[in-house]
Amino acid sequence: MPWRLLRFALNKKHPEPRMFTFHEKLKPSYDVVIIGAGGHGLAAAYYLAKEHGVTNVCVLEKGYIGGGNTGRNTTIIRSNYLTPEGVQFYDESVKLWQDLSTDFDLNLFYANRGHFTLAHTDSALRTMRWRAEVNKHYGVNSEVVGPEVVKEAAPMIDLSCAGHAPILGALYHAPGSVARHDAVAWGYGRGADQRGVEIHQQTEVLGIDVQAGKVKGVKTSRGYISTGKVLCAVAGSTPRILKMVDVKTPIYIHPLQAMVSEPIKPWLDPILVSGSLHVYISQSARGELVMGASLDPYELHGTRSTLDFVEGLSTHMLEMFPFLSGVKVMRQWAGMADMTPDFAPVMGKTPVEGFYLDSGWGTWGFKATPVCGKTMAHTLVNDTPHPLITGFSMDRFRNYALTGEKGAASVGH
Amino acid sequence: MKILTCPLNGPRPVSEFFYWGEVRPMPNPNLASDDEWADYVFNRNGAPGVKKEWWCHTPSNTWFIAERDTEKDVVLKTYFYQGEE
Numbered sequence: 001m002p003w004r005l006l007r008f009a010l011n012k013k014h015p016e017p018r019m020f021t022f023h024e025k026l027k028p029s030y031d032v033v034i035i036g037a038g039g040h041g042l043a044a045a046y047y048l049a050k051e052h053g054v055t056n057v058c059v060l061e062k063g064y065i066g067g068g069n070t071g072r073n074t075t076i077i078r079s080n081y082l083t084p085e086g087v088q089f090y091d092e093s094v095k096l097w098q099d100l101s102t103d104f105d106l107n108l109f110y111a112n113r114g115h116f117t118l119a120h121t122d123s124a125l126r127t128m129r130w131r132a133e134v135n136k137h138y139g140v141n142s143e144v145v146g147p148e149v150v151k152e153a154a155p156m157i158d159l160s161c162a163g164h165a166p167i168l169g170a171l172y173h174a175p176g177s178v179a180r181h182d183a184v185a186w187g188y189g190r191g192a193d194q195r196g197v198e199i200h201q202q203t204e205v206l207g208i209d210v211q212a213g214k215v216k217g218v219k220t221s222r223g224y225i226s227t228g229k230v231l232c233a234v235a236g237s238t239p240r241i242l243k244m245v246d247v248k249t250p251i252y253i254h255p256l257q258a259m260v261s262e263p264i265k266p267w268l269d270p271i272l273v274s275g276s277l278h279v280y281i282s283q284s285a286r287g288e289l290v291m292g293a294s295l296d297p298y299e300l301h302g303t304r305s306t307l308d309f310v311e312g313l314s315t316h317m318l319e320m321f322p323f324l325s326g327v328k329v330m331r332q333w334a335g336m337a338d339m340t341p342d343f344a345p346v347m348g349k350t351p352v353e354g355f356y357l358d359s360g361w362g363t364w365g366f367k368a369t370p371v372c373g374k375t376m377a378h379t380l381v382n383d384t385p386h387p388l389i390t391g392f393s394m395d396r397f398r399n400y401a402l403t404g405e406k407g408a409a410s411v412g413h
Numbered sequence: 414m415k416i417l418t419c420p421l422n423g424p425r426p427v428s429e430f431f432y433w434g435e436v437r438p439m440p441n442p443n444l445a446s447d448d449e450w451a452d453y454v455f456n457r458n459g460a461p462g463v464k465k466e467w468w469c470h471t472p473s474n475t476w477f478i479a480e481r482d483t484e485k486d487v488v489l490k491t492y493f494y495q496g497e498e
Contacts, residue, residue, distance in 0.1 A: 239459030250455040252434075253483075298432035301461035301484045306415075308428065341455060397455040398448060 019190055020065070023198050029226040030058040030198075032380055033218050034233060035205050035241060037061030038070040039181070039366065040358050041233035042188035043373020044380070045197045051374070052381045055196035058227075059189075060220060062204040062237075066185030069235045072303075072335030073366040074258050074280060074292045075181045076271055078115050080142045080173040082131050085391035086344065086405045087138045089371060092388060094175050096370035104187035108179045109285055113270050115176020116150055120165040120276040128171035135173075145172045153270045162319040165276055176271050178282055178290075184369055208244045208355070215245075215354035229380055231356045233372075236301070236336025238359040245352050249360075250397055251338050255296040256363050257309045259332035261324075263287035277316040288330065291317060295337060295363065305332045337362045344403035347376070347392040348385040356380055357394065418491050419470040420477045433467035436478060463489065 032048060034041045037059045048054040061067075077097055079090035101108045119125040128144050135142035147159050147167045160166045189199055200222070207219040208230060217226040232241045236253050263286050271282040278294040293313040296306075310332055318325055339362045340346060346360035358376045361368065375386035385393060391403055415427040435458060440449050458464070461484035468479045468491070480489040 243460045248456040250457055251459045252457045299483050300486050398451045
């Protein structure tokens with residue numbers, strides 16, 4: 001075995017198949033430059049190549065593929081949102097998700113689990129009813145269920161939540177699923193790579209060349225590239241890039257933390273979310289409990305995690321599942337969430353010609369990966385926003401026409 | 414636990430404080446155009462840097478300004494609001 005490895009190490013041509021092609025140099029120009037090799041950026045590259053035949057595309061990544069929020073989320077996929085714009089958009093995404101493993105020929109471990117959003121108060125139950133009715137109207141499978149259904153799906157739950165936040169009911173969303181997040185970035189990346197798209201990791205964008213209101217090129221840590229079209233898909237780094245092109249938006253950055261427990265025997269099939277207790281939890285295929293809470297309370301451009309978070313989340317976890325008191329927390333981390341005032345994304349064209357945004361994905365970006373890629377590829381090619389994203393344009397703030405998406409994760413309503 | 418220095422109560426755990434965003438001068442609502450007003454209401458300086466921010470020590474309801482590096486999460490100084498500069 002070591003000899004075999006050594007042979008590959010010495011052979012410059014690497015006969016062993018690689019997931020991604022390594023490119024020594026950047027080309028002097030590309031038709032499209034995508035900033036950010038996370039799920040969203042790579043999905044846009046994939047659909048540009050696959051559906052529009054645009055392959056002279058370069059994806060620039062400061063770190064490594066899928067190392068940002070793509071690899072930091074809690075992998076939940078659902079479409080039980082509240083606004084018509086949100087429901088239609090995320091429903092399209094869920095449909096795309098279901099075929100992705102076949103599309104990529106890569107196992108994404110897409111697992112349909114069912115998703116409960118717990119209601120602990122009358123007003124929460126009323127919102128659940130509202131969401132269920134909007135969902136049903138658009139053909140999305142959601143319904144309000146009683147506490148007995150929750151108990152049947154998760155028998156270990158304490159329905160009284162330690163006596164002070166009894167569960168009155170839940171919004172049940174049968175299509176709710178989880179998928180392996182790294183594989184999503186790899187699948188899109190490999191698909192794009194095979195079709196001729198260049199992915200350049202360890203390449204930082206230092207500036208964007210804008211002349212007379214038009215994009216002319218991108219300055220990177222490995223040289224200058226000329227291009228007429230740039231897509232910015234960098235989640236928590238969006239304000240840094242926007243500063244380079246002098247575009248103002250309401251986007252602000254707060255960290256969102258998450259943690260996993262040690263692996264334990266499978267006991268939790270569905271995904272459970274409690275807005276009141278600030279807990280969401282699912283069990284991964286490896287048996288780890290994947291848990292999240294709510295957004296950190298103040299702006300920060302970093303990914304440090306805190307003990308406060310683990311203490312707070314664990315307290316609420318134990319109210320729902322007292323039997324977990326002996327389970328150890330194995331890892332914790334944070335991602336930088338690009339938040340918007342109405343909890344809806346900012347997508348499409350900008351005042352700078354040739355500069356396109358896929359941002360404002362805050363705490364709700366992973367589930368939208370496929371549909372964002374698809375709609376942004378369409379927007380880049382046609383230079384007009386895809387019909388599914390017109391409600392997410394940045395003009396909505398100037399026109400006081402906010403979307404008001406109250407179905408988003410990890411934010412209080 | 415992170416410690417923040419309240420100008421009235423001295424160093425206290427950050428969980429006792431409430432963050433209210435960057436200090437931003439309000440344009441005159443009677444004179445501002447719709448675009449200027451929308452810019453004030455919605456747009457934010459989202460890029461990292463040293464920012465002057467409103468914070469409140471909630472047990473004593475003390476509002477004050479903190480100058481903080483939002484990339485390193487280091488508070489440079491805290492003081493009471495002295496009016497618009």
